[in-house]
Amino acid sequence: xxxxxxxxxxxxxxxxxxxxxxxxxxxxxxxxxxxxxxxxxxxxxxxxxxxxxxxxxxxxxxxxxxxxxxxxxxxxxxxxxxxxxxxxxxxxxxxxxxxxxxxxxxxxxxxxxxxxxxxxxxxxxxxxxxxxxxxxxxxxxxxxxxxxxxxxxxxxxxxxxxxxxxxxxxxxxxxxxxxxxxxxxxxxxxxxxxxxxxxxxxxxxxxxxxxxxxxxxxxxxxxxxx
Amino acid sequence: xxxxxxxxxxxxxxxxxxxxxxxxxxxxxxxxxxxxxxxxxxxxxxxxxxxxxxxxxxxxxxxxxxxxxxxxxxxxxxxxxxxxxxxxxxxxxxxxxxxxxxxxxxxxxxxxxxxxxxxxxxxxxxxxxxxxxxxxxxxxxxxxxxxxxxxxxxxxxxxxxxxxxxxxxxxxxxxxxxxxxxxxxxxxxxxxxxxxxxxxxxxxxxxxxxxxxxxxxxxxxxxxxxxxxxx
Numbered sequence: 001x002x003x004x005x006x007x008x009x010x011x012x013x014x015x016x017x018x019x020x021x022x023x024x025x026x027x028x029x030x031x032x033x034x035x036x037x038x039x040x041x042x043x044x045x046x047x048x049x050x051x052x053x054x055x056x057x058x059x060x061x062x063x064x065x066x067x068x069x070x071x072x073x074x075x076x077x078x079x080x081x082x083x084x085x086x087x088x089x090x091x092x093x094x095x096x097x098x099x100x101x102x103x104x105x106x107x108x109x110x111x112x113x114x115x116x117x118x119x120x121x122x123x124x125x126x127x128x129x130x131x132x133x134x135x136x137x138x139x140x141x142x143x144x145x146x147x148x149x150x151x152x153x154x155x156x157x158x159x160x161x162x163x164x165x166x167x168x169x170x171x172x173x174x175x176x177x178x179x180x181x182x183x184x185x186x187x188x189x190x191x192x193x194x195x196x197x198x199x200x201x202x203x204x205x206x207x208x209x210x211x212x213x214x215x216x217x218x219x220x221x222x223x224x225x226x
Numbered sequence: 227x228x229x230x231x232x233x234x235x236x237x238x239x240x241x242x243x244x245x246x247x248x249x250x251x252x253x254x255x256x257x258x259x260x261x262x263x264x265x266x267x268x269x270x271x272x273x274x275x276x277x278x279x280x281x282x283x284x285x286x287x288x289x290x291x292x293x294x295x296x297x298x299x300x301x302x303x304x305x306x307x308x309x310x311x312x313x314x315x316x317x318x319x320x321x322x323x324x325x326x327x328x329x330x331x332x333x334x335x336x337x338x339x340x341x342x343x344x345x346x347x348x349x350x351x352x353x354x355x356x357x358x359x360x361x362x363x364x365x366x367x368x369x370x371x372x373x374x375x376x377x378x379x380x381x382x383x384x385x386x387x388x389x390x391x392x393x394x395x396x397x398x399x400x401x402x403x404x405x406x407x408x409x410x411x412x413x414x415x416x417x418x419x420x421x422x423x424x425x426x427x428x429x430x431x432x433x434x435x436x437x438x439x440x441x442x443x444x445x446x447x448x449x450x451x452x453x454x455x456x457x
Binding site for chain 2: 044071072073088089099102144145148
């Protein structure tokens with residue numbers, strides 16, 4: 001379970017968000033500039049809240065009153081960025097293996113096979129990121145995060161840099177991931193239709209404030225990409 | 227043009243040794259400094275930046291003289307090093323290496339700094355979220371991506387070191403077999419009545435080494451661009 005209660009001033013913009021998530025996929029919904037990315041950057045530990053706390057499964061990750069700030073590399077929270085951010089000097093296989101090596105985890109061929117199959121990237125292993133299409137890159141980024149065995153997976157508009165055709169290509173993988181991988185996710189999107197397909201719970205954000213919380217039905221009445 | 231004489235060979239080999247040692251010893255410091263200048267904000271950063279570039283604009287004889295004052299036998303650092311570690315720079319080839327290292331340092335640091343600045347910091351963030359501690363991020367992402375820049379800096383630094391003259395001759399003089407590099411050998415030869423052809427040979431060798439270094443540096447720079455684009 002993820003508990004977030006933070007405030008952060010970013011220039012003129014102030015972010016104040018409190019929510020708890022128990023769902024398998026928490027959809028963080030809002031227009032661009034609503035503070036979605038800042039919020040998950042705080043969950044990932046890339047950004048420090050000015051005030052407040054973040055806890056995952058009972059473990060405090062941030063607590064400004066107790067001066068606790070667990071650095072990103074000790075959080076075991078995976079992050080799939082909008083731009084895949086694959087390491088350009090490593091091939092796909094090495095990219096996928098990166099998290100395992102950094103966390104000094106034992107090799108796990110079964111898991112490796114399961115994830116490369118799930119994402120259909122088994123045939124790309126020897127390629128360099130520069131030789132991949134946008135959709136392939138995003139799938140590899142997803143696999144790379146999953147193989148670092150995170151406790152929670154953050155996804156920041158993972159389909160945002162893809163055109164309509166590619167989105168349709170990736171969405172089924174995300175749904176499969178939700179149903180098969182067993183890792184809780186926080187999924188950021190400004191696209192209500194997309195969230196209806198993947199999310200199990202919604203946190204709606206507007207102008208740096210949480211305006212609605214609940215099931216996917218809170219999305220009704222919102223235009224497809226408001 | 228006749229053959230290269232033993233004295234000339236001595237000068238060539240000494241120059242190579244001095245330049246190689248100077249470059250190898252300076253590189254780790256160069257990387258550390260380049261990283262500091264590229265990635266950190268601290269008080270006195272612009273002063274440090276200027277100090278690194280100082281040997282580029284200062285008259286070499288001034289740098290040599292300052293080295294003599296600091297690392298000479300009675301110099302503050304020189305005396306301490308000689309007493310405690312047995313390292314002597316004055317009038318030794320090690321002194322020539324030190325002078326070359328200092329003089330080539332700005333040329334070494336610059337390409338490394340530029341290549342570190344060119345690295346997308348978001349890649350380093352991504353590495354962090356995958357469980358890499360800051361030193362692991364440096365070793366597995368920053369350093370490999372900066373490698374072509376590091377090599378380019380080393381090549382340029384080496385080329386500068388091998389041609390260094392002013393600071394070296396001021397600091398460690400011009401002793402054949404100990405501190406007489408190609409440059410100081412040429413300087414001696416053109417002051418000798420029939421040293422012209424020997425000087426010409428060494429001049430050609432200098433040109434060949436310098437050209438080779440520039441071409442290699444250019445090649446590494448191109449590799450760097452390719453690497454950063456992931457092909």
